[in-house]
Amino acid sequence: MKRPTIADVARRAGVSKGAVSYALNGQPGVSEATRRRILAIAAEIGFNPSRAARSLSGATADAVGLALCRPARTLGIEPFFMELISGVEAELSARSYALTLQVVADQEAEVTVYRRWWGERRVDGVLVCDLRADDRRVPVLEELGLPAVVIGGPGGTGGLASVWSDDSAALVETVEYLVALGHRRIARVGGLPALLHTEIRTEAFVQVCRRLGLADAVTVPSDYTGEEGARATRRLLSSATRPTAVIYDNDVMAIAGLSVAQEMGLAVPGDLSIVAWDDSPLCQLVHPPLTALGRDIPAYGAHAARQLLAVIGGSPASRVQDETAHLTPRGSTAPPRTN
Amino acid sequence: MKRPTIADVARRAGVSKGAVSYALNGQPGVSEATRRRILAIAAEIGFNPSRAARSLSGATADAVGLALCRPARTLGIEPFFMELISGVEAELSARSYALTLQVVADQEAEVTVYRRWWGERRVDGVLVCDLRADDRRVPVLEELGLPAVVIGGPGGTGGLASVWSDDSAALVETVEYLVALGHRRIARVGGLPALLHTEIRTEAFVQVCRRLGLADAVTVPSDYTGEEGARATRRLLSSATRPTAVIYDNDVMAIAGLSVAQEMGLAVPGDLSIVAWDDSPLCQLVHPPLTALGRDIPAYGAHAARQLLAVIGGSPASRVQDETAHLTPRGSTAPPRTN
DNA sequence: CGCAGGGACTTAACCGGAAAAGTCGGTGCC
DNA sequence: GGCACCGACTTTTCCGGTTAAGTCCCTGCG
Numbered sequence: 144m145k146r147p148t149i150a151d152v153a154r155r156a157g158v159s160k161g162a163v164s165y166a167l168n169g170q171p172g173v174s175e176a177t178r179r180r181i182l183a184i185a186a187e188i189g190f191n192p193s194r195a196a197r198s199l200s201g202a203t204a205d206a207v208g209l210a211l212c213r214p215a216r217t218l219g220i221e222p223f224f225m226e227l228i229s230g231v232e233a234e235l236s237a238r239s240y241a242l243t244l245q246v247v248a249d250q251e252a253e254v255t256v257y258r259r260w261w262g263e264r265r266v267d268g269v270l271v272c273d274l275r276a277d278d279r280r281v282p283v284l285e286e287l288g289l290p291a292v293v294i295g296g297p298g299g300t301g302g303l304a305s306v307w308s309d310d311s312a313a314l315v316e317t318v319e320y321l322v323a324l325g326h327r328r329i330a331r332v333g334g335l336p337a338l339l340h341t342e343i344r345t346e347a348f349v350q351v352c353r354r355l356g357l358a359d360a361v362t363v364p365s366d367y368t369g370e371e372g373a374r375a376t377r378r379l380l381s382s383a384t385r386p387t388a389v390i391y392d393n394d395v396m397a398i399a400g401l402s403v404a405q406e407m408g409l410a411v412p413g414d415l416s417i418v419a420w421d422d423s424p425l426c427q428l429v430h431p432p433l434t435a436l437g438r439d440i441p442a443y444g445a446h447a448a449r450q451l452l453a454v455i456g457g458s459p460a461s462r463v464q465d466e467t468a469h470l471t472p473r474g475s476t477a478p479p480r481t482n
Numbered sequence: 483m484k485r486p487t488i489a490d491v492a493r494r495a496g497v498s499k500g501a502v503s504y505a506l507n508g509q510p511g512v513s514e515a516t517r518r519r520i521l522a523i524a525a526e527i528g529f530n531p532s533r534a535a536r537s538l539s540g541a542t543a544d545a546v547g548l549a550l551c552r553p554a555r556t557l558g559i560e561p562f563f564m565e566l567i568s569g570v571e572a573e574l575s576a577r578s579y580a581l582t583l584q585v586v587a588d589q590e591a592e593v594t595v596y597r598r599w600w601g602e603r604r605v606d607g608v609l610v611c612d613l614r615a616d617d618r619r620v621p622v623l624e625e626l627g628l629p630a631v632v633i634g635g636p637g638g639t640g641g642l643a644s645v646w647s648d649d650s651a652a653l654v655e656t657v658e659y660l661v662a663l664g665h666r667r668i669a670r671v672g673g674l675p676a677l678l679h680t681e682i683r684t685e686a687f688v689q690v691c692r693r694l695g696l697a698d699a700v701t702v703p704s705d706y707t708g709e710e711g712a713r714a715t716r717r718l719l720s721s722a723t724r725p726t727a728v729i730y731d732n733d734v735m736a737i738a739g740l741s742v743a744q745e746m747g748l749a750v751p752g753d754l755s756i757v758a759w760d761d762s763p764l765c766q767l768v769h770p771p772l773t774a775l776g777r778d779i780p781a782y783g784a785h786a787a788r789q790l791l792a793v794i795g796g797s798p799a800s801r802v803q804d805e806t807a808h809l810t811p812r813g814s815t816a817p818p819r820t821n
Numbered sequence: 822c823g824c825a826g827g828g829a830c831t832t833a834a835c836c837g838g839a840a841a842a843g844t845c846g847g848t849g850c851c
Numbered sequence: 852g853g854c855a856c857c858g859a860c861t862t863t864t865c866c867g868g869t870t871a872a873g874t875c876c877c878t879g880c881g
Contacts (some may be wrong), residue, residue, distance in 0.1 A: 146600065146603065159861050160838075161862075164838065164840080165860090191597070192602065192839095193538070194534070194602040196837035197839075198534040199534040199538055200840080219565035220764065222559050226554065228557075242584065264485065430745070499869095500833095504830090511828085536869080538835095538837065538868070
């Protein structure tokens with residue numbers, strides 16, 4: 144089937160291509176009657192202006208890019224990205240922007256993708272996830288002048304716009320809550336150490352533990368997978384001075400940790416309290432349900448998308464603080480059993 | 483920063499635009515020496531041909547579309563889609579095709595998106611998920627002549643290409659396994675009843691139960707969420723003749739079901755055996771680990787993508803059967819406790 | 822010696838829109 | 852009455868590629 148072009152509309156309306164273009168774009172230069180006629184014909188034959196032709200003339204591709212740099216298996220089990228994407232999507236499709244997705248192997252590949260997208264004018268801007276310390280992508284994007292919004296921070300975003308959440312405050316709140324319950328030996332199973340937000344959380348953990356006079360603030364690095372979360376938990380629980388509470392950097396690891404505790408004969412929350420970062424429905428499906436640090440991730444994505452559209456529209460790059468994760472206590476936390 | 487165009491390359495190489503085009507596309511018409519010189523200059527100034535200009539001349543957008551019609555929360559927790567996407571991506575990016583993603587509210591919106599994508603020449607083809615009985619999308623895609631691959635079936639795909647997995651056989655295998663263990667009262671918590679593969683599974687369930695002389699093959703419809711899975715499980719387990727085994731249409735509902743069983747004081751697998759369809763790492767993180775029907779979902783996505791590229795390339799639409807899900811027995815299934 | 826043939830390019834036309842510049846009939850105004 | 856101005860279009864140019872159709876020079880051959 145042949146796709147209708149602007150010339151088809153023009154022919155049927157008995158006017159020139161230019162007139163059709165003006166009519167469709169709400170520009171002056173055509174009478175109201177003619178405009179209505181043209182619009183009716185366009186709708187009738189199902190005309191949609193070619194993105195290619197339009198972006199060749201104008202400058203926008205009406206698409207934004209998102210490159211995800213995580214192994215396939217991590218992407219699957221972590222609800223985070225899919226929720227983020229659906230939030231981004233909601234915002235974009237309301238303005239009929241498309242989302243171009245690409246899964247990449249590493250930062251090198253991601254930078255290459257950005258350069259290509261920019262050169263091909265395939266996207267008008269990009270969303271950047273998983274910020275790292277001294278992130279290579281930031282200077283590249285600045286150099287290219289490709290509009291971008293970093294999802295993460297604070298700090299390390301250079302001159303790029305960003306949306307961030309105060310992980311530090313959320314962590315402090317969690318530790319204070321556990322201490323209020325009576326815990327003194329608190330450990331943490333962290334996410335990928337290379338990620339900036341992991342670093343921020345680790346640093347905040349060290350600080351708050353020192354301030355509250357707790358023993359060493361151990362963070363066992365991990366990679367967000369259940370296996371690694373389980374391994375890290377085994378290590379922690381086998382130690383002579385095993386912790387009475389563990390904070391996990393995502394829900395999958397927390398569930399794995401719960402499983403390990405039960406397998407080692409420890410009662411949760413009696414012998415061990417567990418807190419999960421990121422509150423997905425999964426946290427409520429296990430026994431006991433997990434106390435979790437939740438926030439509205441689709442909204443987070445929507446805010447990032449909205450800001451990106453603003454930057455594309457010419458707004459100056461700003462740093463927007465999003466909601467801080469809040470603690471939802473459930474069955475997995477309690478005062479430590481005194482023996 | 484100004485993006486380099488083919489004219490910039492031509493100027494620096496001291497040749498015409500045409501020569502550069504021939505050189506870059508491996509066409510005859512330039513000497514080997516000139517070709518190398520042009521290639522070197524293009525690489526040096528970071529030239530990437532504009533997608534828009536290229537697809538305006540040629541015909542391809544070098545992108546495929548995927549519209550997902552599920553509420554945001556379901557999308558997030560179900561690993562299925564993200565795994566599928568990463569598989570699709572792997573195949574596409576190897577051929578430097580982009581994936582355009584759109585989350586839509588309903589089939590109506592999805593059809594509109596297809597029409598728009600087609601009219602805008604934004605994509606060269608689409609992947610269709612969540613096939614329904616008498617699916618509206620199939621005739622529309624056929625009418626438009628937009629290359630498409632349906633992920634699902636068999637049946638209901640009209641003249642479109644498809645990739646499918648024999649859910650019927652997988653379900654029969656599962657029931658036979660449970661019966662071999664000694665179960666006689668088997669129930670099922672199904673996915674969205676409107677989806678064709680739910681229908682196929684339900685029909686297969688009825689058939690195999692009849693064949694094996696089992697009691698009524700009850701399928702409680704659900705929507706893939708943990709809450710609904712829990713509710714359905716409560717209903718089943720409260721019945722006078724409660725089942726000794728339940729098959730769940732996804733892993734999230736199975737985990738919710740496990741949780742409900744434990745909360746009702748039933749031992750798994752002693753009092754109740756549980757089987758989950760779709761084997762994600764989550765199934766191994768709970769206690770007991772869940773017996774699951776697994777298959778390689780990224781590969782499934784990759785096959786679909788490969789077939790779509792073939793259809794775009796002009797191959798006739800074929801129906802490819804993918805791997806059948808296979809049962810991985812774990813701790814959640816055992817012979818029913820005899821009392 | 823003259824001419825066909827072919828390699829190596831250049832020129833120009835096109836793809837489908839957007840938008841600047843031009844055309845033309847009608848009006849208001851001095 | 853003549854002229855500037857305006858609305859409503861049409862014509863033309865441009866965006867950055869691809870590609871058919873030249874152009875030009877060199878070689879081989881009768």
